[in-house]
Amino acid sequence: MTATAPRTTTRRSTSDAGPGDAVGTGHAACHHGEILQGVFLDERGRPCQALVTLPMNGPGSTAHFTLRPGTPPDDVRVTPAGRTKARAAAVLALRECAARLSAAPCGGVLTLTGDIPVGLGMGSSTSDVIATVRAVADAWGVRLAPRTIAGLAVRAEGASDPLMLAPGPPLLFAQREGRTLEALGPALPPAVVLGCALGGGAPVDTLALPAPAYDARDLDTYEHLRRMLRRAVSDGDSALLGRVGTASARLGQRRLTHGEFPVLTRIADRAGAVGVQIAHSGNVAGVLFDPRPPGLNARLRRCARDLEREGITPTRVFTTHPSPNSPISPKSHHPTPSEDSSRGRAHLGSHRPAGPDTSRRRTRLPAV
Template sequence: MTATAPRATTRRAATDAGPGDGESVGTGHAACHHGEILQGVFLDERGRRCQALVTLPMNGPGSTAHFTPRTGTPPDDVRVTPAGRTKARAAAVLALRECAARLSAAPCGGVLTLTGDIPVGLGMGSSTSDVIATVRAVADAWGVRLPPRTIAGLAVRAEGASDPLMLAPGPPLLFAQREGRTLEALGPALPPAAVLGCALGGGAPVDTLALPAPAYDARDLDTYEHLRRMLRRAVSDGDTALLGRVATASARLGQRRLTHAEFPALTRIADRVGAVGVQIAHSGNVAGVLFDPRTPGLNARLHRCARDLEREGITPTRVFTTHPSPNSPASHQPTPSEDSSRGRAHLGSHRPAGPDTSRRRTRLPAV
């Protein structure tokens, strides 16, 4: 399987070895996700323990990268805008060397520009999205098609771990984030679910490097392997209720490390409004309440859930579905109030660190 790179603004001749002149601009894009459905420790095909996760995909927000090569400059001479995107810069340098090696050409530096609307520090894969968009933009500028496995390897080298965004859209995957490889394709698609997203911790960004490293024992392995089997069955049967049970169990286990003060209220509200469960990013503050979209009175339940969350100081952010209609938006950002606030901005960027925190009734769409 190979990734189809976006078209460059200016395409060089196929017989040229190396990037085009300074007018050639490569473009890449990558989506984000909404945290995890399942994350823990599992056995790989060789029976080896391996940390892995299953992300909850979300269309809409993402990162876009534009890369302009500068022929004759050193390959580590990459200027990035906004400044401070060190992981994306590292990914650009790695991708430059990879593309040059594939073409037997000399690598060079260039100019990288990133834009995007993914909140930083909430566990939505903002840095991975930047990194993958960057790799795709560099490859596009060089006219190279990089397979997803190569992109995954470069992403792991650039940031130490990677979500499986280079494989999206696609089937749900159990993905070893620190190794950049798929442990298992769980089936064709997730069961249908409507998700009311929200932000815990006041929407403050989480410094994942400051979190304690996960420590798993033999009992944890048994538990997560059981959840893996449950999720496999949920996907096979299209069982939204079982999906919710797996996500809730994983979120509950993750509280040993994240300790969200609002978690009891989140699960209590989910039970009260007839949701099938909750999911939480295991490296941030983004969370979601999961509903079966076939549930009678779904819109009324979503509105009630949003109101109850706000009463507990939990900010509703958006509604989206795992199976968005092609004729409707995949996700919806509620309109903030005039007195909404934002978290601390990402270093060197204009991208918000957290979602708008509306203090009035959230406007939610039909799904």
């Protein structure tokens, strides 16, 4: 691929950049866990781990990268310290971009800011990695295709959510291979999501979890859920979307074992929700509502109150399918998956927090 105009910010000098240095910026949004995750057949009939994320704009990672010509390509300083996956992504992206320009690779300085809670299964590390790759490419003046970014992300962290392809249609994405198995349709069915944090909002150490183990019966089950989700997307069937999310979350309990899962599903049923979804690598969860029947606001309020009574912290309300006729006021919800957060203001306010506010005082949700 040849060099083109930068994706986001043109090369410029700053007070921190020395003579001849170039600075690039990149941004990536997060997601709200998965609607479906398991094992599926790829185009060659080979079993392959894959997932369908629940997109959500709002929180995200922003990366600023300053090239330091003449330094070794693995000499990358990162702020905050400890973002080892982002650092690995920067080194890989530096070599990739330099090779495309037939230039000598060099090191640089990476600064990450954002507001994605860590360890809840919202794609915080992938967001860091993608923002970093975009910032490095921007500093070089190179545009990288999403599939190239996906390959670099998988090499940097071992697996990657499909955030480099957002916003876009729902995808069944092979996270350990960085490729799409299937585009399921134009958009997820309309759903309003009441987000919450399980496990007291504590981060989950995914490396300490048992590795997923699937057998032939699991493959049949997940392929059935794949067909259901495909039909839900094609028909705009919110109830079927909820059934898929709940079934996938229930299967995921074999690995995550959330003690609140029975309570969460019981509250969802009582509130008239269509289902639930839970991140397969963390404690973030959502109760899914069809926005079209009357009384949505009352159901959301009741559900939030019931969650709090059970010690489950409500966190946010957002929708998968914004429209002019949405029952949620534009002033009252977080940005939605159809809004391209990369075109809005970057999240520059603070370093990413370690987790949500999980105090037992009443959570202030957007008015609905």
